[in-house]
Amino acid sequence: MSPQLLEVNNLKVYHGTRTVPVRAVDGVSFAVKQGEILGLAGESGCGKSTLATGILKIITPPTYIAGGEVLFRGKNLLTMSEKEIRSIRWRHIALLPQASMNALNPVMKIHSQIKDGMRAHKVENPEGKSENYIEMLLRSVALSPRVAKDYACELSGGMRQRAIIAMALAVRPDLIIADEPTSALDVVVQRGVLEMLVDSKEKLGSSVLLISHDIAIISEVADRLAIIYAGKIIEIQKIIDIFDEPLHPYTQGLIASVPSLQKKRIPKSIPGLPPDLRNPPAGCRFYPRCQHAKDVCRKEEPELEEIEPGKYVACYSSS
Amino acid sequence: MMNAEQHPSESGTTKGYLLRLAKGSSVLFENKKVLLGLSIFLGVYLISEIGYRFSVHHPTRYGDVPMNLSPSWEHPLGTDPMGRDLLTQLLYGTRLSMHIGIMAGVIAFSVSVLVAFIGGYCGGFIDSIFGVITEVFLTIPSLAILILIAAIVPKVTIAIMATILAIFSWAWPAKVMRSQVLSLKERGFVRLAKLSGYSGIEIIIREIVPNMLPFLGAYFAVVVNAAMLAEAGLEIIGLGPQHTITLGIMLNWAMVHSAVTRGLTWWWLPPSIMLILIFLGLFVISMGLDEIANPRLEMQG
Amino acid sequence: MYTIKYLIRRVLMYLLTVATAVVINFVVPRLIPGNPIQARLQELYRLGIRLGGEEFIQKYSRLFSLDQPMHIQFVNYVASLLQGNLGFSISYFPATVSDIIRRSIPWSIGLLGVAVVISFVVGTVLGAFMGWSKREGKGSKIGGLGFALSVFLNNVPFYALGMILIYTLAYTWPIFPYGGGHSLLIRLGTLEYVIDIIMHAFLPALAIVLGSTGAWAIEARGLMIGVLGEDYLTLAKAKGLPSKHIFRHYAMKNTLLPLFTDLALSLSTIVSGSIIVEIIFSYPGIGTVLFTAIQSLDYPVIQGTTLIIILGVTTAALIVDLIYPLLDPRIGEK
Numbered sequence: 001m002s003p004q005l006l007e008v009n010n011l012k013v014y015h016g017t018r019t020v021p022v023r024a025v026d027g028v029s030f031a032v033k034q035g036e037i038l039g040l041a042g043e044s045g046c047g048k049s050t051l052a053t054g055i056l057k058i059i060t061p062p063t064y065i066a067g068g069e070v071l072f073r074g075k076n077l078l079t080m081s082e083k084e085i086r087s088i089r090w091r092h093i094a095l096l097p098q099a100s101m102n103a104l105n106p107v108m109k110i111h112s113q114i115k116d117g118m119r120a121h122k123v124e125n126p127e128g129k130s131e132n133y134i135e136m137l138l139r140s141v142a143l144s145p146r147v148a149k150d151y152a153c154e155l156s157g158g159m160r161q162r163a164i165i166a167m168a169l170a171v172r173p174d175l176i177i178a179d180e181p182t183s184a185l186d187v188v189v190q191r192g193v194l195e196m197l198v199d200s201k202e203k204l205g206s207s208v209l210l211i212s213h214d215i216a217i218i219s220e221v222a223d224r225l226a227i228i229y230a231g232k233i234i235e236i237q238k239i240i241d242i243f244d245e246p247l248h249p250y251t252q253g254l255i256a257s258v259p260s261l262q263k264k265r266i267p268k269s270i271p272g273l274p275p276d277l278r279n280p281p282a283g284c285r286f287y288p289r290c291q292h293a294k295d296v297c298r299k300e301e302p303e304l305e306e307i308e309p310g311k312y313v314a315c316y317s318s319s
Numbered sequence: 320m321m322n323a324e325q326h327p328s329e330s331g332t333t334k335g336y337l338l339r340l341a342k343g344s345s346v347l348f349e350n351k352k353v354l355l356g357l358s359i360f361l362g363v364y365l366i367s368e369i370g371y372r373f374s375v376h377h378p379t380r381y382g383d384v385p386m387n388l389s390p391s392w393e394h395p396l397g398t399d400p401m402g403r404d405l406l407t408q409l410l411y412g413t414r415l416s417m418h419i420g421i422m423a424g425v426i427a428f429s430v431s432v433l434v435a436f437i438g439g440y441c442g443g444f445i446d447s448i449f450g451v452i453t454e455v456f457l458t459i460p461s462l463a464i465l466i467l468i469a470a471i472v473p474k475v476t477i478a479i480m481a482t483i484l485a486i487f488s489w490a491w492p493a494k495v496m497r498s499q500v501l502s503l504k505e506r507g508f509v510r511l512a513k514l515s516g517y518s519g520i521e522i523i524i525r526e527i528v529p530n531m532l533p534f535l536g537a538y539f540a541v542v543v544n545a546a547m548l549a550e551a552g553l554e555i556i557g558l559g560p561q562h563t564i565t566l567g568i569m570l571n572w573a574m575v576h577s578a579v580t581r582g583l584t585w586w587w588l589p590p591s592i593m594l595i596l597i598f599l600g601l602f603v604i605s606m607g608l609d610e611i612a613n614p615r616l617e618m619q620g
Numbered sequence: 621m622y623t624i625k626y627l628i629r630r631v632l633m634y635l636l637t638v639a640t641a642v643v644i645n646f647v648v649p650r651l652i653p654g655n656p657i658q659a660r661l662q663e664l665y666r667l668g669i670r671l672g673g674e675e676f677i678q679k680y681s682r683l684f685s686l687d688q689p690m691h692i693q694f695v696n697y698v699a700s701l702l703q704g705n706l707g708f709s710i711s712y713f714p715a716t717v718s719d720i721i722r723r724s725i726p727w728s729i730g731l732l733g734v735a736v737v738i739s740f741v742v743g744t745v746l747g748a749f750m751g752w753s754k755r756e757g758k759g760s761k762i763g764g765l766g767f768a769l770s771v772f773l774n775n776v777p778f779y780a781l782g783m784i785l786i787y788t789l790a791y792t793w794p795i796f797p798y799g800g801g802h803s804l805l806i807r808l809g810t811l812e813y814v815i816d817i818i819m820h821a822f823l824p825a826l827a828i829v830l831g832s833t834g835a836w837a838i839e840a841r842g843l844m845i846g847v848l849g850e851d852y853l854t855l856a857k858a859k860g861l862p863s864k865h866i867f868r869h870y871a872m873k874n875t876l877l878p879l880f881t882d883l884a885l886s887l888s889t890i891v892s893g894s895i896i897v898e899i900i901f902s903y904p905g906i907g908t909v910l911f912t913a914i915q916s917l918d919y920p921v922i923q924g925t926t927l928i929i930i931l932g933v934t935t936a937a938l939i940v941d942l943i944y945p946l947l948d949p950r951i952g953e954k
Contacts, residue, residue, distance in 0.1 A: 107869075107948070458888070462892030462895060467922060
């Protein structure tokens with residue numbers, strides 16, 4: 001059995017259009033270990049959410065899976081039947097979708113929405129009565145137990161986000177995929193959400209795949225960080241290593257653009273734009289914006305290689 | 320979201336504006352549903368408009384032809400008990416019905432537009448008054464008042480008919496268009512136009528209208544649809560323009576003479592079919608225009 | 621839950637609408653030079669129909685204060701309205717307008733009530749299924765067919781449907797009667813009577829149902845398709861909930877609730893259509909009363925019935941508007 005909790009191999013998820021498909025996720029490979037928080041960072045619109053929904057096959061046409069495999073504890077999710085994968089969703093892998101403002105059913109009370117997830121996966125209440133369990137869950141996400149009887153419209157954005165986290169924690173999943181859990185929240189609530197994710201790792205033993213465009217956020221809680229650019233993973237390292245020694249020029253640019261309280265330097269942005277994913281270039285996708293570009297970079301696409309144990313990069317300049 | 324076409328400075332000239340309108344309108348005709356609906360509607364109209372000129376007989380004169388004939392080569396739809404050729408009636412009737420409907424639609428639509436745009440753009444007290452009036456007209460079941468008016472007015476001419484019909488068709492589009500104007504008012508390009516010094520009316524015409532073209536088309540189709548439905552409804556119970564023939568009046572004659580229960584299908588079925596085609600055509604047009612306005616609908620078929 | 625503000629606003633709107641209807645009802649007949657009632661009476665008189673001569677005219681003059689200035693007439697009119705007095709019918713004198721209406725209202729309410737409920741329930745459920753079938757993309761062929769059928773039926777006016785139904789199910793295959801509310805010579809209160817009524821009401825009701833179901837189906841389908849794209853449905857899928865559960869609690873509830881408001885709005889259209897249906901079937905409801913009154917120029921009845929129809933529709937709409945916020949947790953402040 002694979003030691004990895006989740007192993008994504010060469011996953012391709014495309015959006016069909018009237019002409020050529022948009023290759024939102026174009027051969028992505030990474031793994032999430034048991035009990036770790038893996039951050040996934042990239043610019044907006046580079047395929048992060050598509051990846052998240054693709055892993056659990058929650059995509060709808062015109063989006064489709066064009067190849068690859070997603071191994072959860074060794075079993076490929078993409079070849080499972082709908083019934084099988086439904087049992088994996090939430091109970092084992094809980095996706096917290098992006099934009100949680102409307103993610104709660106407007107016409108169901110909060111406690112019903114917590115309970116129906118539990119009921120669907122036959123999760124028992126360890127505390128006995130479900131009311132107590134729900135109370136405990138809500139408290140653990142810093143919500144008053146009175147929220148249980150509320151409807152979504154009575155909660156603020158931050159409260160809704162936390163309610164969804166409570167719903168996920170209720171089934172004690174093995175892996176939580178948090179897609180931009182902190183955007184549209186104020187800083188104080190952001191901190192709270194991040195702490196809850198760390199809590200779930202430490203107290204429940206869950207792993208977390210934390211997706212965000214904000215490296216600073218990720219760096220607060222993640223153990224490792226993967227960088228996605230133009231539909232491909234271009235670097236994976238431990239958090240400390242990646243800030244110390246970013247390998248890929250894009251990562252270097254990203255790190256340089258994070259405002260720092262310690263070092264007095266002006267954040268730099270990376271000139272240029274990501275490529276059009278309908279017609280990706282033949283060579284390295286970062287080529288037009290790269291300062292270290294070589295001739296080979298234009299012709300052939302670099303593969304993601306493990307240049308040292310635990311350090312992955314897809315670049316000719318670093319290997 | 321601003322794009323070059325909406326930027327006020329690029330549309331400085333009247334020519335530029337008209338070009339923008341033309342381009343916007345031409346997009347409307349690429350939609351399949353719009354084309355289908357339009358062909359049905361125009362098809363019916365052209366058949367009647369052209370056909371009636373070829374008819375030999377008179378639509379309303381009593382004793383024009385022998386009475387109560389079944390369909391034959393000479394009288395493809397037979398004749399009615401008053402001695403009039405039914406095919407002639409159908410052609411004249413369709414043409415007149417559509418004229419009245421479109422006339423009523425134009426009047427109602429103009430009122431809708433005025434109320435929606437002036438109210439929506441100016442806001443404040445005027446808007447509140449307009450809003451209340453719209454709401455009242457919207458709630459009152461129109462047919463009841465229409466019946467009242469039509470029954471009381473002694474001599475119903477075509478113009479009066481169109482006006483009466485318009486009275487109760489204008490409310491719904493006015494309400495919907497107003498909320499659209501309200502939301503467009505806050506958009507970037509409108510604010511920019513205000514800052515650039517354009518007056519209110521200019522902004523409405525230059526900026527707001529082009530962005531509402533598919534909606535306007537859809538609402539016009541709906542208004543004409545409603546007007547024609549009301550028209551046929553009034554006429555079938557005997558409250559139409561007198562001394563002429565329309566589809567509804569044909570159905571009224573048919574009903575009064577128990578055409579259905581006497582099996583005189585050629586009398587009541589053709590006008591019904593014409594009406595159905597007209598309503599279908601208009602509805603499909605508005606469906607298609609709806610799709611253009613909300614592109615997501617198109618992908619869902 | 622709604623606020624007092626919403627309640628007040630809605631009731632005020634209702635009163636305003638009713639007031640406008642009353643005013644229109646009063647003003648329109650008086651816009652014509654001369655008095656149509658009197659003119660009509662004179663015409664009948666000329667035709668040799670005596671309705672009681674002086675006594676009748678006096679009664680009317682007193683009732684409508686015809687010789688008094690407009691505002692006094694209006695005050696008297698409103699006063700008599702509030703007492704439930706709608707005047708006398710010219711054709712059926714000494715029957716009052718209220719009598720005639722009272723006799724026909726139960727028929728209309730029975731017909732409309734059943735037809736509206738059936739078409740709403742059937743239409744929305746079918747429409748919801750049609751929309752739901754699109755959740756994996758293009759949807760089923762049956763769904764597409766159902767949609768086309770709904771579009772078509774929506775555009776066939778009720779009266780055309782009525783005529784076609786009479787032709788097929790009453791004339792060609794004499795299953796149902798041509799019209800009327802019930803057969804003559806049937807004993808009231810028996811089972812036979814009930815069946816007879818149902819047989820007579822079946823075709824008119826079917827005409828209304830066929831004509832309005834399409835509209836509901838189209839709306840429900842559209843709403844369902846909108847719901848399918850919402851974030852809470854994505855989360856519901858991510859939670860691995862069974863399809864049936866998602867359909868019932870996440871999709872259907874969010875689709876059906878907004879449709880109730882449309883019920884109030886579309887009542888006036890449905891009522892308008894059903895008036896004509898009643899006329900075609902000579903069904904003894906308020907529509908036929910109106911029609912007969914128009915044909916015999918019985919102005920008081922025409923006025924009375926239109927007023928009652930307006931009152932009925934606006935009141936029903938008000939009731940729906942007041943009930944709806946109790947059902948939908950999203951509505952509160954406005």
